[in-house]
Every structure is written in C-alpha cells, then in structure tokens.
Amino acid sequence: MQFIQLDEGLVIIEEAFQKAKRIVEGYPDTKFTSEEYMKFHACVYTLCYKPGDDNKVLLHEKFKKSLEETINSTVLPSLAAKENELLLRELVLMWSNYKLMAKWLCRFFEYLDRYYSSFCCGVSLGETSIDCFRSMVFNVLHGRIQAAAMSLINEERHGKQIDPKLLQDVMTIFMEIGENRSTSYYENFVQAMLEETAAFYSQSSSQWVVYDSLTDYIQKVNWCIMQEKERAGHYLHPTSVKKLIQVLQCQLLDMNALKLVEKLQSQNSSQLDYQEILSKCACLSIGEESSTPTLAEHLSALMAKSAHIH
Template structure:
C-alpha cells in the first residue's frame, strides 16, 4: 500500500471496511475477510497513524466509534424495536452475538490504536468503547422492555408453562458481561426488577395459601416453593442472585407472616414443639446470606408493601 496515501483515500478504505462488517449484524455472521482485505484495512490504519503530527489517530478513533453508532442506529435498533416479549429477547441475544463478531473484526483492523494511541492518551480500549456504544444506544431505550420480557418468562415458568431456559440464561449472561466492562450495572437493575416481581408473586400466593391451608400444609408448600425456585434459578441466575431470590421467597412466605402462622398454631391446637418441628423441616431455607443481602431483601419487600398500600 502506498505510504504517501492521502487522508481522503484512507478514509474511503476505512468506510469500505465498515460497510463490509456491517453485513455481520445485518444477518450474515459468517462474513469473512480475505487475507488481502485484512492486510489492506490493517495497513491503511497503520499508514495513517504513522504520521503522528497529522492528527490521524484521533480522527480514526472517532471514525471507529462513529462507525459503530451508525451501524447500531441503522441496523441493530430497528430489528429490536419491532420485536416484543420473547421475540425481543431472542433478537437481543442474536444481535449481541453478531455485534461482538463484528467488533472483533473492526478491532483487528484498528489494532494500532489499541496498542499505541489509546494507552498514550488514557482512552478506553476499542472493545470498551464498543460496549459503551451499545449500552448508550440500545440499553438506554430498550432496557425496561427487555427486563419486562425476562421477568414475564420467569413468571410463566412459575405457572407451569414451558419456557426457553437457555434464552433466559443468555439474556442474563449478556447483562452480566456488559456490567463487567464497568458500564452501568444493568444486571443489578434487571436483578432488582426480578426480585420485585418475585416479591409480588409470593405475596399474593401467601395470602391465598393462608386462607385455605393448615399450618403443616402451608410450611410444606413453602418448602416446595423454595426448592422449585432454586432449581429454576440455578439455570439462569448468578449464584449470588439465587441467594437473594430465595431470601425474597422466604421473606414473603415466612417472615412477613410470622404472626399469622402463630395464630394458626393456636387455632389448630398445634403445640409449640410441633410448630418448631414443622419449621425445622425448612432448615434448607438458610441460604448463607450476608447482611447486605438481608438488607436488600427487607428494603425491596418494604418498598413493595408500601406501594401496595398506596394503591
């Protein structure tokens, strides 16, 4: 490649590379680059940056981010905005997978920036910039819809419906992956939404069970509910989230109903010894929670109760 290449010529070559990687998020993740193409794009960036006084490094760094923004706005967002519920989650997982493939190719072409320009100026890496771009443009507008779709799937499974557990696992994995980048913790946000929905679900269930079940039956159903929740949550949640989830279930079914359970004990002539024996069957409800988890659960359930009282 001509080392005396003009800036305009170099930018045209970069645009060519960006247009080709765009095909990956447009539904062609198998898009390949020949050795000649790879060398062409990589050498173009190198030659343009080999003139530090020309300011081309900053120009290319901006070009990289602008290229991602344009691709997300023109290809990623339209495909997501048109979807709802489980279809939105599937498209979200699909788009994120293709987006990462595309970014890997672009990062190879712009490797010079990651190796020299970015460390020298204390900028975020190309990979971090790509995640930030995705968060700013996709999550800012769709995070709530994605959270609602995910919590809806969880509730469907609670009611005995078959769901795509792998899909739910993939969605949660993306939230965690993005959070590890130092971006706003979207996983914590969806976790809190999920815990709030869990609190609502088991608050309603406890009211129903207390009306018609004996103390023994109630405790047995509590135990069954928690075992079922753990089995389901282990498939798609981080272990720390599983602990919080089970704490919410116990808090709603047992802790908040302690007085009512004592009343049942008395009305059913169940001795204190029998009552303690029944509760001991729920020894598995000690999940090894720490104080921060307990505080979160109590705060969450308190907020939920206050909201219910207001309405």
C-alpha cells in the same frame, strides 16, 4: 513502507467496514482472508504513521461513526417492532453479531487502539464499541428489555415452559453492558425482580395462611422455595439466588410467623404432628453454605420465638 493518501486509505477502510457490517446484517459466518486482514491492518498503520494526530483523530472518529451507522441502520430497526421473548431473542442475536463485528474491526485498528485511542482518549476501541451499543441501544430499550425478561420469569413461575438459556444470555448481556460502570444493569434487574417476587408471594401467602392447614402451608413453602431455587439457578448468579431465597423466607415464613403459631394452636396439632411437618422439609437449606439453617430449623426457631412473643 508504502505511503498512501488519506482519501485512498479511507476507501480501503470503508471496504472493511462494509464487509464487517454484513455480520450484523445476518451473516455471522462472514470471514476475512489473511490478505484482507493484512491490507486493512497495513492501511490503518500507514495512515497512523504520519506525524501528528490529525489522521489518528479522523480514524478514531471514523471507527465510532461507522459503529453508530450500523446500529442506526440495522440493530435498532431489527429490535423496534419486537416485544417480550422475540425482543430478547433478537437482542441476544444482535449483541452477539455486533461483538463479532467490533472484534474484527478492533483487529484492523490495532495500531490506532494501542498508540492513540487507549493512550490519548483513555478508552480503548473495544470499550468504545460497547459504549455505542449501550447508549444507542441498551439505554433506549432498557425498560422494554427488563420488562420482557421479568415477563418470562413470571410465566415460568405460573407453570409455563420457557427457555432458561435465553434468560441466561440476557443476564450475561446485562453484566457485559454494565461492566466497569457505576450502574450495574444486572444488579438493578435483580433488585426489581426481588421486589416483584416479594409482592407476588406476599399476596399469595396472605391467602394460603388463611385457607390452608398448617401442613399444607408448610408443604407449599417447601415446594415454592425448591422450585424458585431450581429455576433461578439456571440464569442468576449464586449470590442473587441466595437473595431470592431470603426474600421467599421473609415473605412466606417471617411475615406470617404469628399466624402460623395461631394456626398450630387452633388446629390442636400435637408435637408429633408438628415434628412430622418439619421432617418433610428438613433437607432443604435456605442457602448454599453448610452453616446455613435448613428450612425446618429456621421454621422451628421462628415459630418458637413467635410463640414466646404471642
């Protein structure tokens, strides 16, 4: 084994960091040759081979500091002036490039990761790279990121064409950033989205139930649930889609059951008319499971119960 001095080794390692940084700077096709990989990997191995932990501690700090410098010099400035969809697109790009950079660096520092970072620090270098991005980028911009994602969902709800793949990528970032953490950024986002959805449909249904006929109202409910289910299926986890449908069910049907019964009675709708209304939404299930009632079944049971109470 050819030993090298610490100063000489740090120069070699800095070369690795500077080239890897180019990935985040907008050159994701940056590649390392097999010779470069061997040089950087061997350098870290040689410095770590020295007895004691002094070099290992220094290399671990160097790894983390280099990530922080990249975030401060490149990632944060690229996100600072952007809002809404542009912010989300830049976030997806930065996160993708940052992960690729960190992947290369973790390969060079494999020996340090295996015999010091994971063992002595209790955190792998891969986890350290995520921690840096989480604390310096995501936690700082979380409010703006969530607002931008919510804005896209609302735009689509009002008929504007959006890029569902972008929302899907953002949801993936929420999950990856929050993985193995007590705080689930994805679940927090879903909860906020459900609350906003409930408020939107509570306000909308309060007007529909007054001015629309029973037939028109049920058709709107049918259409809204189908549209929301289809849209959310592009970027939310199936369990989250189910929660969304339950919110719609509550706001559009459960909260207005008595008014729907009154409307049925005031309009002198015959049983035949009512059955025709139900038949129009008979195939739409509230959830995914086969045991879940259809919209028609739920509505029929709900109105029967409300009529009895009424």
